[in-house]
Amino acid sequence: MNPFRFQNPTALYYGKGQIEQFLASEVTQYGRRVLLVYGGGSIKRSGLYDKVNHILNEAGVTIFELSGVEPNPRLTTVHKGIDICRTENIDLILAVGGGSVLDCSKAIAMGVKYDGDVWDIYQRRAKATGALPLGTILTLAATGSEMNSGGVITNWETKEKLGGGSPYTFPKFSFCDPENTYSVPRDQTIYGTCDMLAHCFEHYFHPTRHTPLQQHLIEAVIKTIVENAKAAIDNPNDYDARETLMYCSTMALNGMINMGIQGDWACHAIEHEISAIYDIPHGGGLAIVFPHWMDYNKNVNPSRFASLATNVFGVDASGKSTDELADIAIAKVREFYKEIGAPQRLADYDIGDDQLDRMASQAVRFGEIGNFKKLNKDDVYAILKASL
Amino acid sequence: MNPFRFQNPTALYYGKGQIEQFLASEVTQYGRRVLLVYGGGSIKRSGLYDKVNHILNEAGVTIFELSGVEPNPRLTTVHKGIDICRTENIDLILAVGGGSVLDCSKAIAMGVKYDGDVWDIYQRRAKATGALPLGTILTLAATGSEMNSGGVITNWETKEKLGGGSPYTFPKFSFCDPENTYSVPRDQTIYGTCDMLAHCFEHYFHPTRHTPLQQHLIEAVIKTIVENAKAAIDNPNDYDARETLMYCSTMALNGMINMGIQGDWACHAIEHEISAIYDIPHGGGLAIVFPHWMDYNKNVNPSRFASLATNVFGVDASGKSTDELADIAIAKVREFYKEIGAPQRLADYDIGDDQLDRMASQAVRFGEIGNFKKLNKDDVYAILKASL
Missing domain, CATH: 1.20.1090.10 (Dehydroquinate synthase-like - alpha domain)
Incomplete structure (x- = not known):
């Protein structure tokens, strides 16, 4: 094998009941202003949205939202998220969804701490200089984004789809409850x-x-x-x-x-x-x-x-x-x-x-x-x- | 499977040449006063002792030593190590050896931050309250201690051999170079x-x-x-x-x-x-x-x-x-x-x-x-x- 350095700091929670027990304490160790990122609303239909809101409200967390993240998440959506984080002084991004929502959230997390356009990082013209803390609640078994530092973003204007990441973009924690995938078509x-x-x-x-x-x-x-x-x-x-x-x-x-x-x-x-x-x-x-x-x-x-x-x-x-x-x-x-x-x-x-x-x-x-x-x-x- | 929380933050380095390239930078991010812990002197015969000393000296590190850690490491040796760390204001423990040396070092690391006798923790009468940062250089493939938080200590007076550990005792980094196991009998x-x-x-x-x-x-x-x-x-x-x-x-x-x-x-x-x-x-x-x-x-x-x-x-x-x-x-x-x-x-x-x-x-x-x-x-x- 090749010489390597391996480090994966994500705290991984698996199984039913973990969100109810541990989400609040994981979130609040990073602050009380949270950007909730999600997709097309399936988490509203499944009840997960209400559950997360309830838990975070009880814990005194102020929630901001970025919804409508696309299946192939777009740079324009990432830019929106970065704006919210900067304007609202967000402490933690909480991504609730599948790989697209998580990947989008990683891009936002890096973008907030980067002076130029975050797209530079995906184009390999710059390296990430940091990232906002990110936590995830997974609703789709697929990309592995819940426990790695990478993600894929699409620039629809230039028709480019590029992968990128950094050592900063490992989720701090990820909650994987199989029941949250029951409603996946x-x-x-x-x-x-x-x-x-x-x-x-x-x-x-x-x-x-x-x-x-x-x-x-x-x-x-x-x-x-x-x-x-x-x-x-x-x-x-x-x-x-x-x-x-x-x-x-x-x-x-x-x-x-x-x-x-x-x-x-x-x-x-x-x-x-x-x-x-x-x-x-x-x-x-x-x-x-x-x-x-x-x-x-x-x-x-x-x-x-x-x-x-x-x-x-x-x-x-x-x-x-x-x-x-x-x-x-x-x-x-x-x-x-x-x-x-x-x-x-x-x-x-x-x-x-x-x-x-x-x-x-x-x-x-x-x-x-x-x-x-x-x-x-x-x-x-x-x-x-x-x-x- | 059972619900679980998994987190393993150790930075794992594998392969030849990694120590030469990355040991100094890993060590010095924790400070410049290092306790080098090792066993019966095989690392002197193999040349590893000289190599590590050379690298750390070049990096401006002051080295203190605890040698003679036993194959089944003893509580008395752990106590010696704790004394040195406290007296000399050690920033990082660097364990160079096999599982015994690593386990002994974990006990020292916990003991330094614990008010009573560290043996309490192994006897399950107390929990660790912290640990000094610990890095390792592995010379024997066996226990896995290089990438977990546990260890086994023997109290020779009471003839007790007990396992213990804490979330604090994951090594910050571990270097595994197969060449360092060539001399293992x-x-x-x-x-x-x-x-x-x-x-x-x-x-x-x-x-x-x-x-x-x-x-x-x-x-x-x-x-x-x-x-x-x-x-x-x-x-x-x-x-x-x-x-x-x-x-x-x-x-x-x-x-x-x-x-x-x-x-x-x-x-x-x-x-x-x-x-x-x-x-x-x-x-x-x-x-x-x-x-x-x-x-x-x-x-x-x-x-x-x-x-x-x-x-x-x-x-x-x-x-x-x-x-x-x-x-x-x-x-x-x-x-x-x-x-x-x-x-x-x-x-x-x-x-x-x-x-x-x-x-x-x-x-x-x-x-x-x-x-x-x-x-x-x-x-x-x-x-x-x-x-x-």
Whole structure:
């Protein structure tokens, strides 16, 4: 493995009843002026909004609000949030929602402490200089944003979707109660599953030598997702299934299973270009792109794919070549996506070939992407074309 | 799984060259008066002592020393360390060594900030009220103390060996360079392996319902230990093997694979009573006790043992009953201990039956032990007797 420094200071709360017991004390240690950030109002329908308000009111907290955060959160919304924090002298941002709300809140938290436009940080033209304290209450199992320091923001004017973060943007605390995901619609549960699985794949297909423990840890998460996702999708009120899926999403991207590994991340970069133009769900885009990326790159290290077949999907290796096992692994991945009802092709979102060239160019505008194999514009174009 | 709060703030550095690059900056952010704690002088023979002194001197740090920390660190040594810290106004304790040195340093760190005798905290008669900042440089892969808040101290006068800790005693930073374990003797490498494996078993055999991801994560660590330990034991200068073993030891007990699980910990409690009287190596005692604990408890949940057989040892389940698989798992565990040269019986340390009753009584003096199954004095006695 590569030399690494790992530190993840987030206090993670899991399970029912934790919000009721510990939210007030966690929040008030940072102050009593809180910006509540949320999305389209599903937390009002589920009752979570009222619960949080009640708890914070009882604790003497003054609440300000930023609502309407988009599924792919926009820079304009981030700017609004920064303004409120500055004007109202906010002590803590409390993000209540899924990855989009959390990512938006991280951008706001960094932006408040940065003199220029926070977009500079996402464009890699500046580094964060600090951040307002941030706490989260998660309502969607997907991005892992509740226990990492990164996030993705879309600049709708320039059609750019960029990831960014800083050591300052780890949430101080995150509350994950599986019951808060009961009301997540079927399609969002599917997309969330695709997203967390993609995070595992980005780790798993890496060029770093000698990482036996990391490999088995990543396999553990993939296996658990594959074994449990369908139950959560089919039975939205199944506490155990929702809990497992939520916990997998956190562990897939909190840095604990991939220390010292240089992940790939090409598929994320490619998907960001698709959804920057077409505004499709991130998880859906990933489910479409990943199998084609696998086909395109299986010869780079077929034994990695073979391990996926044997260690995750339980394929009996006897009498099969490594290449055969690699093909079986990819077929199994496709089968899983199909089984849970994920999209298979760009055509499922009515996306044709007219913007392929633009997306491929944009994906590599900072240089080649991916680490398992470096991909140039032609490679990305080929993968996108195969995904049509 | 159980509702939980997880937080592990330690900054973990892994790999060669990290000490040279980052030790000075990590240390000096806490001050410039450092107590260097170490053991019997192996760090002098290996050159690590000189390296650390050189780096800290260059950084303008004043170094005080506490050396001679015992393999089962003693309360008297802890008291010495507390005195030095108070007299010399120490800013940071830097523990350089294995688990014993680290555990001793944690006790010192808590003791400095506690008005009474720090032993109160280990006796559960008081809680820690703070701790001096602590950093570590690990030289032995075993206890996981480099990334957790616990430690074990022996009171030689009362023949008591007790574990304790607090949220304050997570190391601020830990440096794990596999090269610093090259000089660890063969027997210590074996004991270290037994120790980290025992930590995994303590997690794995738990009574908590519905923990699929935790199960696979723990299996990942056990599997990696089983697959890689022999190489490190046989080839002490094999960087990859040492790195894997070291990394397994950290991950086995930093809380990341067992969130929301109520571990068992009976074998640790039993072993502490053995080594409190006979001063045998902790890992050796665990290797002796665990297979007998497994025999004694396999009927509590045979399918857990069966999973160990299939998921870790790759046993083909077809045509075998759960009970048969459970027996195979225990046989495989015994086989592994034998293969790496671990002790098999208390007789290997010339321990007879004359203190069994005393050890059994002491083990349950705070009440029944274990969570997979609660064990009373008779149970402990039976397991000890089987271990003779």
